[in-house]
Amino acid sequence: MDPVALHAALTALGTLPATGAWQPSVAYDPANPARVVAYAPYRLTHLPGVADAAGVCEAIEAFEAGRAGGDDGYRAARAAVASLIDEARARLSRQRAALEREHVDAAAIEAARLYGDLILAFQREIRPGQAVLAAPLDPDAPTIIALDPSLTPVENAERYYQRHRRARRAAAALPERLALVDAQIATLDQLATDAALAEDRPGIDVVHEALRVSGLLGRPLPRRTAGGSPGAGKPLTVVSDDGFTILVGRNSRQNEVVTFERAARGDVWLHARDVPGAHVVIKAAGRPVPDRTLREAAALAAWFSRARDRAVADVAVTDVRHVRRLRGGGPGMVTVARADTVTVSPAAPG
Incomplete structure (x- = not known):
């Protein structure tokens, strides 16, 4: 394998999220030109019999139909929608994990306010350019507080007070942000069930459209049907x-x-x-x-x-x-x- 060509191909792939220049494609079996053996959200270049696809969903459907050994349209359509739902769920799971990492316990939040109070209480002992204050709350274990040497004691205290206020606001908002992500994940779970239980192709298309308009995928998704949104049908x-x-x-x-x-x-x-x-x-x-x-x-x-x-x-x-x-x-x-x-x-x- 040519390492220069490999590096160029990987570099090109890496630019796709930024440029949005995706081109879904499929590769056909040379021995059976009607059967799709591979697909990708970008243009395949390492296989024979490659053709562009109208979209990722269409590429997945064609591939799943090939795996089924025939034109199993419902199975392929369900698989395509399920793949998109899995992608959206993975995205939301990453968001939730990031939010959980933002959690700061109450003691750490209040420590910032305490540091501000101690800086003001011992400001007469702070010399210009001092980088650390050892506040003697406990003679055997003084409280060590980092200072910005370029700031005055009052400015250093205010910096900790600002940190305290920001942390309190973030902590107060975190439960609601987590609840929103959980509601979105629950929505995806319902859509996955809708797709699994859909009795016909229009029912599957309704799920695809619901996912498209929800924005939960985090990227544009083309319509599956021409002439507007598919009807949801009657209860x-x-x-x-x-x-x-x-x-x-x-x-x-x-x-x-x-x-x-x-x-x-x-x-x-x-x-x-x-x-x-x-x-x-x-x-x-x-x-x-x-x-x-x-x-x-x-x-x-x-x-x-x-x-x-x-x-x-x-x-x-x-x-x-x-x-x-x-x-x-x-x-x-x-x-x-x-x-x-x-x-x-x-x-x-x-």
């Missing part, structure tokens, strides 16, 4: 054996509609516990809901969730008035003030 409507209408959101945007547009005072809201999934609403209007209908709706909530493959699943049940939008979350992301639990076996509609 599933089921009539229980007792005559109650049950609404089921089968993706994030449908969840938003079910909970905040179609539900009304006195309706019952359900969701599988501790996993992403559907919002389910029983249109009760304050009427008592028979146990049979409640369990039917709970089984649907479990089926349209990550708990689908479990033998039994816990489902939260509450009045819709206890459901609020999750601050910083995407469409359909909520918090629940209080809820009861019913345990059921997941069951498909019908």
Whole structure:
């Protein structure tokens, strides 16, 4: 391998994040020109049969279809969206880790204020150009305080007071910043579930579009469909054996509609516990809901969730008035003030 050529290729790759000059591409199997054997978000140069792709998603889909041994469009489309969601989740995980590293305990924050106080208390003992103050709070272990020799004692004290104020503000804001990242990660988890449970290609495209408009990927993402955003479809409507209408959101945007547009005072809201999934609403209007209908709706909530493959699943049940939008979350992301639990076996509609 030519080391000069290798260095040039690596240098070119390293400039892509700054220049944005990405060109997704695929490589076809020379023995089977219809089969894609490799893909990349940049132009492949080391393989034969290379062709540009319209986007990263299209490249991944073509590759996954080749791995499936045929034109498995749904599988490839899901894999492409899942890859993007994984990329966004990794980005948010790095953000969260960086925020956690910003944590400073209360003692360290208050130490900065204490240093300012001590500098002022012992300022008469500080000589011009002095770089360290050994404040004799404890004769056996004096408190050592670094000074800026170019500043006066009052200026050095103010420098520590400023540090104290900044640290307090940062510490106060940190929980909210962490909560925002957690809400965004929860949004990605819901989108991943939407993609896994999507029943057709338009359903998968809805997830791709939701990811695109969310901005959680941290980079531009082209539309998957021409002519505007794909429709989210209508929530599933089921009539229980007792005559109650049950609404089921089968993706994030449908969840938003079910909970905040179609539900009304006195309706019952359900969701599988501790996993992403559907919002389910029983249109009760304050009427008592028979146990049979409640369990039917709970089984649907479990089926349209990550708990689908479990033998039994816990489902939260509450009045819709206890459901609020999750601050910083995407469409359909909520918090629940209080809820009861019913345990059921997941069951498909019908």
